[in-house]
Amino acid sequence: MRIGIDATCWWNRRGFGRFTRQLITAILADSRGHEIYLFIDREPAPEMIRPGVRVIRVETSATVTSAAVAEGRRKLSDMLRFQRATSAHPLDVLYFPAVYSWFPTRGGAPTVITFHDAIAEHYSDLVFPDRVGRFFWNLKTWLARRTAAGFTTVSEAAREEIVRYLKIPRGKIEVVLEAADPIFARVLDxxxxxxxxxxxxxxxxxxxxxxxxxxxxxxxxxxxxxxxxxxxxxxxxxxxxxxxxxxxxxxxxxxxxxxxxxxxxxxxxxxxxxxxxxxxxxxxxxxxxxxxxxxxxxxxxxxxxxxxxxxxxxxxxxxxxxxxxxxxxxxxxxxxxxxxxxxxxxxxxxxxxxxxxxxxxxxxxxxxxxAQLSWPAAAAATLDVLERFGRVR
Missing domain, CATH: 3.40.50.2000 (Glycogen Phosphorylase B;)
Known part of the structure; x- marks a missing residue:
């Protein structure tokens, strides 16, 4: 199967950026023989360069992590560039590790999206500094959940919040627990x-x-x-x-x-x-x-x-x-x-x-x-979801 992954959140310093880095790294370490296509908007990280992985850099006016912020938003032209890039490849499924970087797709490949939470909907007055930002976020998430084939999230609590505030049926959301990066271990020195x-x-x-x-x-x-x-x-x-x-x-x-x-x-x-x-x-x-x-x-x-x-x-x-x-x-x-x-x-x-x-x-x-939390387990669970929703050729 040809699996496309929007990897633009790799460079984000917040939690969903760390999630993207760790999950993609674990998937690349054991991809079950699938072909992996990574779509990015800057020079690839060294960890992305390995056999069986195609890295597609999309030239944009601004990177996702600098444009899609609280008081800003991505240009439509940049999203269209990503849309053209993904549709130019014969993908069987396209995965977004965070709805933060989602863009409208075309070409027929089903999409799977990770919604990390529904905090922006539950506490919108605390998350958005103005109504304009809230409007564009709501429009994006509405389009994303209307068009996606499947969803994952990162905890049972998040799934319940998503069901309540985003109205996505519980049965369409799989829970994939995160873990700490292996570098996090007790320092005694x-x-x-x-x-x-x-x-x-x-x-x-x-x-x-x-x-x-x-x-x-x-x-x-x-x-x-x-x-x-x-x-x-x-x-x-x-x-x-x-x-x-x-x-x-x-x-x-x-x-x-x-x-x-x-x-x-x-x-x-x-x-x-x-x-x-x-x-x-x-x-x-x-x-x-x-x-x-x-x-x-x-x-x-x-x-x-x-x-x-x-x-x-x-x-x-x-x-x-x-x-x-x-x-x-x-x-x-x-x-x-x-x-x-x-x-x-x-x-x-x-x-x-x-x-x-x-x-x-x-x-x-x-x-x-x-010790009960691991990224290899998260990668395996994510691949299970992508295999379920991906097209079989």
Missing amino acids: PARLNEMRTRLALPPDDRLLVYVGGLAPHKNLLRLAQAFAKAAADPALDDLCLVFVGDPNGDGFHSNHEELKALIDGDARLKGRVHFTGFVPDEDLVSLYSAAHVVAMPALSEGFGLPAAEAIACGTPVIATAGGAVAEVVGAAGVFFDPLDVDDMAQAIVRTATDAALMDQLRRASLIRA
């Missing part, structure tokens, strides 16, 4: 951990409550800061600081970094105890997860919550929103709270900062759960 703290300007001895991800309104970081301020009143937490990891500009997506910064600057309880690192490369991120006392995932909704999978792969427990995708991902390696209840969130922080026996239990559970 004190020198490496100290070097990371120095590079990121973090206190050398404090325990770290770490958040990793976008600094966007639906990530619920204002309540996390408020909860930390409440928890910080406990003398047992005098050595705990809060670390926000992520691009303050949102990598082109909607960000409320300035509002978060103003809240922190205006609260005397947080003075000197909250740190913003900006974007952190993987080499330091592995060390940061390993050094963290706990990782916080307070979002109102997540499709999967890849930082949680990365944290538990480093043996670090997670505190997170109850009943959502992150709770599904980390299982017994987490402590959960009501994301709308600052007091409940604060109690989770205090509990994990003061209960040594609980933390030992969570650390053991972290490594057990992380």
